[in-house]
Amino acid sequence: MYLYPIWVRLWHVINVILFIILIVTGLSMQYTGKQDYILVVSFARAVKWHNIGAILLTINYIIFVTGNIISENGRYYRISKKNFFSDLGKQLKFYSWNMFKSEKHPFPVTLDRKFNPLQKLTYVLAMYVALPLLIISGLGLMFPETVLNRFFGISGLILTDILHITMGFFLTLFMIIHIYTCTLGSKPSSLFKSMLSGFHESDES
Numbered sequence: 088m089y090l091y092p093i094w095v096r097l098w099h100v101i102n103v104i105l106f107i108i109l110i111v112t113g114l115s116m117q118y119t120g121k122q123d124y125i126l127v128v129s130f131a132r133a134v135k136w137h138n139i140g141a142i143l144l145t146i147n148y149i150i151f152v153t154g155n156i157i158s159e160n161g162r163y164y165r166i167s168k169k170n171f172f173s174d175l176g177k178q179l180k181f182y183s184w185n186m187f188k189s190e191k192h193p194f195p196v197t198l199d200r201k202f203n204p205l206q207k208l209t210y211v212l213a214m215y216v217a218l219p220l221l222i223i224s225g226l227g228l229m230f231p232e233t234v235l236n237r238f239f240g241i242s243g244l245i246l247t248d249i250l251h252i253t254m255g256f257f258l259t260l261f262m263i264i265h266i267y268t269c270t271l272g273s274k275p276s277s278l279f280k281s282m283l284s285g286f287h288e289s290d291e292s
């Protein structure tokens with residue numbers, strides 16, 4: 088079943104590369120001392136590569152949103168209120184219990200349903216909540232003159248920084264859990280192969 092069109096695969100591989108660059112340079116900026124201690128790259132180099140990576144990630148994100156608006160792929164991200172919590176519960180029960188008893192996936196992949204309810208919710212939260220907040224707060228730090236001086240008596244720049252670091256932390260956590268859940272296809276390597284070839288291997292095989 089062809090589920091991952093070429094533009095999604097290209098967006099995803101660029102997104103992964105940029106995320107890794109941004110995490111490494113972001114951590115370097117946070118932990119590298121001005122003089123004596125360097126974590127992976129020097130502070131100045133980390134700032135330069137973080138800014139370049141951030142601009143490319145923003146462009147890539149615009150491509151993702153536009154692609155989802157103008158192509159059929161966007162329909163997979165639409166959350167329906169019907170059975171929302173019960174479907175989420177079924178999927179959570181599968182991941183935490185039934186999966187270990189080799190039971191079948193409660194929401195097998197079809198042409199109309201690429202993501203299970205939990206996957207869909209985490210993808211929507213990551214792509215349409217956390218990533219925009221990360222990008223907006225990052226732009227605020229890149230152009231500090233655009234940030235409010237004070238907000239309820241607290242420095243606007245510090246609040247923007249806290250928002251940026253928090254979203255970066257959540258998205259890094261998302262990425263780690265995402266890589267794990269991507270091993271839960273019909274075989275541990277199936278979903279990774281799908282992201283390369285575009286074709287989904289049936290869960291029943």
Ligand code: HEM
Binds near residue numbers: 102269282
């Ligand atoms: C080394 C890092 C990563 C690996 C190995 C990886 C792997 C995969 C794989 C195998 C899939 C296909 C399975 C599925 O549809 O769920 C996928 C889909 C997806 N990944 Fe990742 N991923 C990584 C990082 C990320 C990051 C950093 C993000 C976003 C912040 C992300 C967002 C997505 C989204 C939104 C999809 C669904 C795309 C679509 O079909 O519309 N991934 N990923």
